[in-house]
Amino acid sequence: MQQPGPWMMRDMSTLNSTLNSTFPSLRSSFSRSSLHTSTSSTATLDSPLEMAARGPAFLMCAPKLYDVDYVINPWMAGNVHRSSRERAAEQWEQLRSAVSRVAQVFLVQPEPGSPDMVFTANAGLALHGTAAISSFFYKERQGEEQHFRRWFRDAGYKLVEIPREAPFEGEGDALFDAAGSCLWVGHGQRTVKASLRYLAETWSIETRPLHLIDPRFYHLDTCFAPLFGGFVLYFPGAFDAESLASIEAAYPADKRIVVSEADAVRFACNAVNVGPHIILNRVSADLLHALESRGFDVTQVDLSEFLKAGGAAKCLVMRLSDMDVTHRPQQGSRNRSIHAAA
Ligand code: ARG
16 A cells, blocks of 8 residues: 655645635545554555646645744844744644635654754745755755655655755745746855756746845845736835836736735735635735735734744745646636726
8 A cells, every 4th residue: 555655744734624615526535534544544545746737726834843043144143043833833723724715734743853843935846747846045944955855755746956056945045836837046145046947947948037136035035025916026125127127017016016015024015826716925905905906815924033034925825736726716716807907
């Protein structure tokens, strides 16, 4: 009988309600499986790869070993050992629960010595069953690579290694546009521009570099979010002039949702997006209105404990499903239309 992989750590708590409302067609394949036992009756369980091909799916890592242990971005300065693991666990649970309402959540086991592993967006980048494993810029996070590599290998992904000489920090710095037709890559802080060619070669996809110039916005997902419906949420101050011109050339003015500095430092651009649903840290009433008036269904989750390490909602998840699957209307979910603001 097939032995279960580490991806068996599927999030169970809201699975039944999620399956009932969002994935009605998948219920039967789960009810055949025993997810509580680790060695028996699991041969029928679909792998993350298979699940991610059918519906929105994300990878998360519980903050059991989360801490601010070192300083590798400006947010961590002054916060070393100042986060509460208890509050972090509560906040992460809220996020997990919000994401589970619109997507399948898989879990990777936290590992000792890797307190930032909770930020799974930096695990790598996945598309079409291939995962490019991150090659972290700072040695403080390089130990995570082996753990993420193992998870993707066991989950059945084809692996692509990015050389150490060309640091690449995964989905934290590489975001597909909503249609999945091009890949925006942030560079200049962690990821280096030389890594773009490996991504372009891996998926034969057009890569568009965006130069990050503000150390507070050291990953692309802290200041830029392509959204369902062809919108983009971004903080212009994080980019150089050439990068701004390239964003403006790709997204017409009525599709650009400009975030103020006050919202940007609350990680407003660090948004998880599944079709019309957006999940993010608490933001201003103005930004909430800007999103809701365009038809988005917004869930705010207080993630203050993770801001101390320089991350929020989107940093805490990694998308496993391709963009067309992530944004595909789900059976049973409300059919909302996304439209331009009045
Ligand atoms: N402390 C982590 C780091 O500096 C935070 C990572 C946040 N992740 C993200 N995708 N922006 O690497």
